[in-house]
Amino acid sequence: MSELSVSSRELEGVTLVYPSGFINAHTVRVFEDELQKAMGGGCYRIVVSGQDLRYVASAGLGALMGVIEEVRSNGGDIRIAELNETVLNIFEMLGFNHLYRIFGSEQEAILSFREKAPTGAPTA
Amino acid sequence: MLQVPSGTEFLATIRDATKRMAELAGCDATVAAQVALAVDEAATNVIKHAYRGASDRRVELRFLLATDELRVEIVDDGSPVDTRSLPELDLKRYASEKRRGGLGVHLMGRIMDAVTFRRTARGNVCCMVKRLGAGEAREAR
Numbered sequence: 001m002s003e004l005s006v007s008s009r010e011l012e013g014v015t016l017v018y019p020s021g022f023i024n025a026h027t028v029r030v031f032e033d034e035l036q037k038a039m040g041g042g043c044y045r046i047v048v049s050g051q052d053l054r055y056v057a058s059a060g061l062g063a064l065m066g067v068i069e070e071v072r073s074n075g076g077d078i079r080i081a082e083l084n085e086t087v088l089n090i091f092e093m094l095g096f097n098h099l100y101r102i103f104g105s106e107q108e109a110i111l112s113f114r115e116k117a118p119t120g121a122p123t124a
Numbered sequence: 125m126l127q128v129p130s131g132t133e134f135l136a137t138i139r140d141a142t143k144r145m146a147e148l149a150g151c152d153a154t155v156a157a158q159v160a161l162a163v164d165e166a167a168t169n170v171i172k173h174a175y176r177g178a179s180d181r182r183v184e185l186r187f188l189l190a191t192d193e194l195r196v197e198i199v200d201d202g203s204p205v206d207t208r209s210l211p212e213l214d215l216k217r218y219a220s221e222k223r224r225g226g227l228g229v230h231l232m233g234r235i236m237d238a239v240t241f242r243r244t245a246r247g248n249v250c251c252m253v254k255r256l257g258a259g260e261a262r263e264a265r
Contacts, residue, residue: 003136024139025168026132055139055157057164058227065218065227086157093234094227099215121216 003027006034014110015043020052023060032063035078039067044076047109050083056090064100077101081109098122125186130171130200131179138185139164142196145187149194150256159194159254162235165228166198166250172225174202174248193237194254201247 004027008017015038023031038046048064064078071078080102083091091097101122103109126141128134142163146156167183175181181202188195213230232239238253 022136022139024132024135024164025172026135055161057161057168058225058231059168061227062225065215086154089154089158090161090231094213094230095215 004030006030008034008038010043012110012113013043014045014047014113015041016106016110017046017048018052019048019050019060022055022057023053023063024055024057025059028059028063031060032066035063035067039071039074044071044074045113046071046076046078047081047106048078049081049106049109050087051081051106053083053087056087058094061090061094061096064096068099077113079103079109079112081106125184127182127184129179130175130181130183132168132171134183135164135167138167138183141185142187145189145196146194146254149189149254151194151254155254158235159196162232162239162252163196163198165232166196166252169205169228170198170200170202170248170250173205174200176203192256194256196252196254198250198252199246199248204243205241205248 004019004021004023006017006019008015017034017038019031021027035046068078078100080091080100082105083102088102091100091102099121101112103112126138128137139160143156143160146159147153151159163185170183171177181200184199186197186199232252236252237255240251242249
């Protein structure tokens with residue numbers, strides 16, 4: 001069985017990316033390809049929905065870091081939703097919760113793109 | 125002791141074994157998962173840097189369960205690695221430079237209570253320690 005599968009769909013102008021399994025050095029390419037697919041299609045409003053994401057190593061965090069500047073410079077953002085406690089702890093350990101907006105639900109993340117505030121890192 | 129080939133497909137084996145060892149040492153599920161992540165990161169660094177991506181080498185793990193700590197050694201016979209102290213993590217700079225690597229060592233340092241690197245006759249040894257509650261001292265081989 002594959003350690004990681006990633007699917008995506010578009011909803012209300014936002015690309016929702018669903019990594020399922022583990023993101024580490026062995027599987028990160030699959031995740032990166034899905035992010036690149038969204039960007040290649042001109043979609044820079046991306047929500048990574050982590051409901052089935054069991055584990056993320058630094059390779060996964062690095063994948064986000066590798067594209068966030070390009071995404072934001074195109075007026076978009078990568079927002080994170082529905083992380084389990086383990087994955088949320090990993091984000092917080094490195095301070096990624098200050099660089100990315102993290103939401104409890106996918107719906108909140110999608111709605112956040114309707115806000116009039118500029119995209120980018122959390123202000124609080 | 126656990127010895128696996130240096131292909132990234134074996135990181136899952138390393139992770140699962142470490143998680144189990146941490147649980148046997150008395151760590152709860154969350155801490156065990158974090159220790160497994162730290163070891164995953166260390167093994168990834170061995171593959172990427174000491175072995176420069178070669179998948180035909182070996183990564184060796186030793187687990188020592190002591191009274192109040194779990195000690196994990198990751199040993200490789202690859203190229204010497206730069207063990208100088210890392211600068212403080214600057215995420216904004218990371219993002220602006222589109223950097224992807226280098227985060228693993230920071231994670232290791234935040235998860236484990238001690239992380240040391242040394243060069244021995246065996247090669248590179250990364251030793252990580254997680255402090256625990258009271259327990260029996262034994263060496264796991």
